Amino acid sequence: MSTDRHYAREFVRTFFTSPTAVQGEDDSAKMLRSAAQLRGMRAPDVWVPDNEDATAPSMREEGIENIIEVVAEHGADFPGEIHPRVVWHREDPAARYQGFQQMLRVARSDTGAIEHIDGFVIPEVGDVDDWKKADEFFTIVEEECGLEAGSLSMSVIVESGEAELALGDLRAEMGKPSNNLERLFLLVDGEVDYTKDMRAMTPTGELPPWPELRHNTSRGASAAGLIAVDGPYDDIRDVAGYRERMEENRAKGMTGIWSLTPGQVVEANEAPLPPVDGRWLLEVGDEEVALEPDGEAQVYDGDEVGLDVVGDGEYALRVGGDERVLDDEELEAELLDMTAYVPSLDDIVDSMEEFEAAKEAGRGAIAMTQSTTVVIDGVSVEISRDRMWDEATYQAAQTPITLFQDVHEHRPDQHEDLEEMYGADVVERATAVGN
Structure with missing residues (x-):
């Protein structure tokens, strides 16, 4: 198969999740509204209204309605991509059906919200056969709602040994006429559930670092022409640790990372960019x-x-x-x-x-x-x-320049920030070199 990418972006720096409905608030969608209005370096490359782990099960029905309302109102102006996360589980047919129904409700809404949604995130996937089940639901949603075939991208969260092994099957499976896995976009690590699935333990109860998982996800993304994203860094006050994690990831070819706060978004947006000063x-x-x-x-x-x-x-x-x-x-x-x-x-x-x-x-x-x-x-x-x-x-040196050019092309809301950081002359030369 070809590893040509099937979407415009070559890099994703930030994967930012927001609860779709917050219990006990006058406006349960307040965190969605706040995230939808982020701009510049505070806005992620990929925004994920999260109707799974970040939202209580009792609030998920309301969460879908909030996604529809907020995305319909603010989606056209949001500078990044929008990929809601729905429920799914490799061992639970009811959860898979529920996820399908959530996607269908968003796509069928007469608000036009689906026009601003780039795809959906599927958590808790299993072997590659499970990935194909999700893909088939995407195909049905597109057909039912009059959307162009393959227009909705699918991102998955690697949270089990099965899913990690499936990474090695993607290259052979994508492109077969029996599936539409070319719609795949992001491969995202979910180290918390992965730790649970592996029955791993540490003396302190903290997560193992799982460098092997991050390497395997990055390798799987490279082989299949996709984008790899690391999982969440829970200690949101440990800025130095977050930066160190991102630096380790970039040495593995993994540019993107999960961001839990707008502050982490800023750090993750800026960290991969070439330094201002040598x-x-x-x-x-x-x-x-x-x-x-x-x-x-x-x-x-x-x-x-x-x-x-x-x-x-x-x-x-x-x-x-x-x-x-x-x-x-x-x-x-x-x-x-x-x-x-x-x-x-x-x-x-x-x-x-x-x-x-x-x-x-x-x-x-x-x-x-x-x-x-x-x-x-x-x-x-x-x-x-x-x-x-x-x-x-020359080709090796071009990677950070390609990243910079990708950011400049797809995030015009960050042009002012980039010129303030580097100077207009450097930005102009950096966007022209190598083309």
Whole structure:
């Protein structure tokens, strides 16, 4: 099968859920109304009015009516995609039928709400046969309500071992004439129910990190041309932990993450974007420490690394409890090995433009120099490295640019934020490079 994507977006950064009905409130839809009016960096790429776990079972009938009302009123102006979550369960035919009826009610409403809904989210799926049952219900809804075949996308939440194993079947199953699984959009991890399904335990009762699940979901999405999204990060006050989780995910190819609050939405919207300013890092033990810029120099301000001049062209470099005497060349080589540079958006665009110009001139590869002055304990050392850029390097550098361009194309409500962050000139060049 082809892994060409069947929808416009290539990246989803934020998957934001809202209860569809809140018990004991004068307006049970107040959280839906609030979410529907989010804009800019506070608005998610995908908004999920959640009529499953986030809404009490006794309120779900009212929740469907609230979805219809709020989406009909605000859906046309909402800047992201709208994908309500309905009830479903791989082992419960009644729950599956109930989910089908919820989708049908939204699609049949004479309010026009369905015109603003991009798809539905199906939780608690099982093996791939269960995914096909959901797909068949989507097909019936489209047929019953006069919608174009395949116009409603289907996202699933991977919350069981069965669903995780099904990820490996998608590539072979999608595209068969017996199903319409091409409507699949997001593969979303649900680590809480997955932990329950796996009968996993930890001494503290906290969730295991499940890096294998996140890897498998990302791999399944890549193989099938879909988008992978990590599950919720429950400690909403732990901003540093949320950022660390997202950084780990991006190294697995998983850009998106579940967001539980508008604050998490802002963090998750901004985190994957290329940095505004480039920065140098110094490896200290098992960590990388950001060096402080001082003019053209980069200063280390810490106790784990020390540097002294001990003679003409000789230096004593201390890292932790280890101290070595090195000459100029040896010191530069050691610091080159200990340092890394995180490029800014402007840096990436500069490099890509330079390589494009070289290609235009008939050159297949060029060397690009990266240099700075590292200052440790007041001792300055010039370091410089050459990196060869060829077509493969260029393509790898294009991923963050493609993300930026995808955001710029599909989220015009964030244009002002992006220009404020990077400057209008950088944004203009970043949207043009690589095209």
